[in-house]
Each structure stands twice: as C-alpha cells, then as structure tokens.
Amino acid sequence: MRRIVQLSMLCSVLGVASACSPDKTIATENIPTAGVRFINAVPDTGAAFGLDFRFVDLPESNSQFRVQFRNNPTTAGGVTASTQVQYKNARAGSRHFRIFLDDTLQSVASTVLKDSTINIEAGKLYTVLLWGRARSTGADKMQLKVFEETVADPTTNIALRVINATGAAVDVRQYAATATPPAAATWANVPAYGISNYVTTAPAQIRYNVQPAGGGAALFSDGLALIGNPNGTSVGGCTVGVDCEGAPGTTVAGSAITAIIWPPSVTGTKAPQGGSFATMQMTFIWDRRPTRACTTLC
Numbered sequence: 001m002r003r004i005v006q007l008s009m010l011c012s013v014l015g016v017a018s019a020c021s022p023d024k025t026i027a028t029e030n031i032p033t034a035g036v037r038f039i040n041a042v043p044d045t046g047a048a049f050g051l052d053f054r055f056v057d058l059p060e061s062n063s064q065f066r067v068q069f070r071n072n073p074t075t076a077g078g079v080t081a082s083t084q085v086q087y088k089n090a091r092a093g094s095r096h097f098r099i100f101l102d103d104t105l106q107s108v109a110s111t112v113l114k115d116s117t118i119n120i121e122a123g124k125l126y127t128v129l130l131w132g133r134a135r136s137t138g139a140d141k142m143q144l145k146v147f148e149e150t151v152a153d154p155t156t157n158i159a160l161r162v163i164n165a166t167g168a169a170v171d172v173r174q175y176a177a178t179a180t181p182p183a184a185a186t187w188a189n190v191p192a193y194g195i196s197n198y199v200t201t202a203p204a205q206i207r208y209n210v211q212p213a214g215g216g217a218a219l220f221s222d223g224l225a226l227i228g229n230p231n232g233t234s235v236g237g238c239t240v241g242v243d244c245e246g247a248p249g250t251t252v253a254g255s256a257i258t259a260i261i262w263p264p265s266v267t268g269t270k271a272p273q274g275g276s277f278a279t280m281q282m283t284f285i286w287d288r289r290p291t292r293a294c295t296t297l298c
Contacts, residue, residue: 032122035087038099040067041131041165042142044266047101047108053128057096062088066102069271070262073283078224082260082283092122099130099144114144125149125287131165131193133266140167143193151256151288154200159256159288160225162187162196162208166263166280169213172196177205177224189213198256203230206250208259208282223282225259228252247286254290259283 038053040046050068064084071082099114113134120126127149132142151159162172169192171185187196190213206225211218228249231241240246248255262281265271 032092033089034092034120034122035125036062036090036118036120037085037087037125037127038064038067039082039085039127039129039131039163039260040069040071041129041260041262042134043069043263043271044269045101045113045134045142046270046272047103047111048105048270049102051113051130052100052102052109053097054100055090055095055097058091060089060091062090064088069265070260070277070281070283073276073281077227079226080223080281080283081226082285085285087125090120092120094119097128113142116144116146118146129163135266135269140192149287151198153288153291154254154256156203156253157200158203158206158250158253159198159200160186160206160250161198161256161258161287162190163258163260164190164192164194164196166261167192169194170219170261171211171213171215172259172261173209173211174199174201174206174225175209177207181207181209181222185211185215203251203253203255206257210261210282220280220282223259223284225250225257226255226284226286228255228286248289249286252290254288255286256288258285258287260285 040051046069049066052065054063067084071084073080074083094117096117098112101108101111103109114130127147129145133140134142160174164170169189172187172190173181174186175181186199190196205227207222208225209218209222226249228251229235229240229246230252233240233246235244235246238244250257260283264279265273265277
C-alpha cells in the first residue's frame with residue numbers, strides 16, 4: 001500500500017510540473033495566395049449542373065463547382081449581376097487546373113473539357129474565361145483565355161470595361177443613368193470573343209447601351225451597372241468607410257466594373273434553356289475593389 005501511495009504522489013508532482021511548463025509555439029506557414037475566378041461563357045454545354053473549375057496539383061478550397069453558363073445571373077435593384085464570378089484564394093506558383101463537366105454520373109463528371117496550367121503571383125488577381133461553342137470546330141469553337149487583371153487605380157474616378165462573349169462584334173456606349181446614350185460609341189467594334197480597354201469616368205450610376213458594330217438598334221435593353229456602396233452609406237446597420245466596407249460599384253471611386261455580353265443558349269443543349277437564356281443578355285461583375293481605410297472597426 002505504501003508503494004502505491006508514493007507512486008501516486010510522484011505522478012501528481014510530475015503532472016503539475018508538466019502543466020506549469022511554457023506552451024510551445026508551433027509556427028504555421030504564411031501561404032502566398034492570389035485571387036482566381038472562373039467565367040463560364042460556353043452556351044452549348046454544361047452537363048446536368050454546369051462546369052467545375054479546380055486546381056488538381058494540391059488540395060485547397062479554391063474549387064468553383066456547378067458554375068452554369070452566365071455564372072448565375074441575378075437581378076436586384078435593377079442591376080443584373082453574375083453572382084458566381086468570385087475571386088477565390090489560390091496558392092501562388094505554377095498551378096495545374098482542369099475544367100470538368102458537373103454531373104451526378106461519375107462517367108460524365110470525370111469528363112475534362114480543359115487541362116492546363118497557370119503561373120500566378122501572390123497578391124494578384126486572375127480571370128479564367130472559357131467561351132465559344134464546345135460543339136464547333138470553326139471560328140466560334142470553344143477556347144480558354146487566362147489573364148491577369150491589371151486595371152490601374154482610377155483614384156477619384158471609376159474604370160469601365162466590356163467583355164464580348166458573343167460571336168459578333170458590337171458597339172457599346174456607357175453613359176450616366178440620368179442621361180441618354182451618346183452618339184459616339186465608347187467602345188467601337190469590340191470584336192467577337194474580345195475584351196475592350198478600360199475607360200475612366202466620374203462616379204455615377206451608369207448604363208450600358210449595346211448595338212451591332214457600326215450602329216443600329218440596341219440589341220437589348222440598356223443595362224444598369226453595379227452601383228456599389230459609397231462611403232457614408234448605411235449597410236446592414238453599419239456605415240461604409242467607418243465601421244464596415246461596402247461593395248464596389250460605379251458610384252464608388254476606385255472601383256473597376258465590367259459588363260459581360262452573353263450569347264443566347266444553344267437550343268436543345270445542356271446549357272440553361274428558356275427565359276432570358278433564349279436571348280442575348282448583359283450582366284455585370286467587379287474587377288477591382290477600391291482601397292479604403294475605415295476610421296474605426298474595419
């Protein structure tokens with residue numbers, strides 16, 4: 001019995017000594033990351049649920065699943081935005097990615113539409129754009145475009161751009177929502193599967209007017225671009241620029257906004273059918289969030 005008591009006391013002493021020792025600090029890696037987003041502009045494919053974009057060289061949470069044609073266009077407050085166009089963090093370096101069909105059938109979901117690599121640098125933003133027709137071998141055949149988003153800070157202005165994902169050239173005019181479209185095109189003859197340069201203008205609510213190249217009737221109703229939340233706006237009980245950060249948009253200096261012009265879905269394919277997908281459509285995304293310093297909490 002004496003030995004058992006002595007052994008118990010020794011274990012208690014050792015336990016106290018262990019508990020009083022300083023905690024060990026285990027350093028974790030500060031992973032260098034970039035922002036990568038995926039745009040699905042293919043009007044004639046998508047399997048049951050759309051396309052999956054993911055890096056396959058190492059596991060990470062960047063995967064963008066079930067991205068349907070037009071990246072889920074949603075209209076709110078008169079603005080139609082592609083809500084699935086999102087920058088997601090990805091480890092910097094030379095990265096291997098694939099674009100798959102998305103389906104509940106493994107035989108379909110394992111189908112690879114594109115297999116490529118991208119070299120991404122920490123702190124930068126990149127767009128992966130898949131457009132054209134999967135079932136075509138002509139000039140409108142499906143193609144992949146990967147590019148860095150390098151828009152300069154427009155400082156007290158905003159920067160505007162057009163992505164033409166259709167198979168025909170267009171003229172595009174941007175103008176203040178309270179005015180009328182100007183006679184001259186802001187971006188003349190934006191080519192099929194082409195991306196315009198940026199132009200800068202003063203912050204305001206902005207509309208886009210899209211016509212065939214060379215002019216003519218508007219191809220669809222003029223679209224209102226992302227408005228955003230300027231400093232001083234109350235959003236969800238906080239004040240932008242004071243204790244929270246607002247969304248970028250054309251009323252927010254320093255923002256960069258893109259209008260994407262989409263073709264209609266090809267009838268009878270796995271792309272979404274009917275409604276607005278039966279015609280051309282324009283949606284809006286943001287490319288650059290303004291740099292803002294909050295005065296208190298954010």
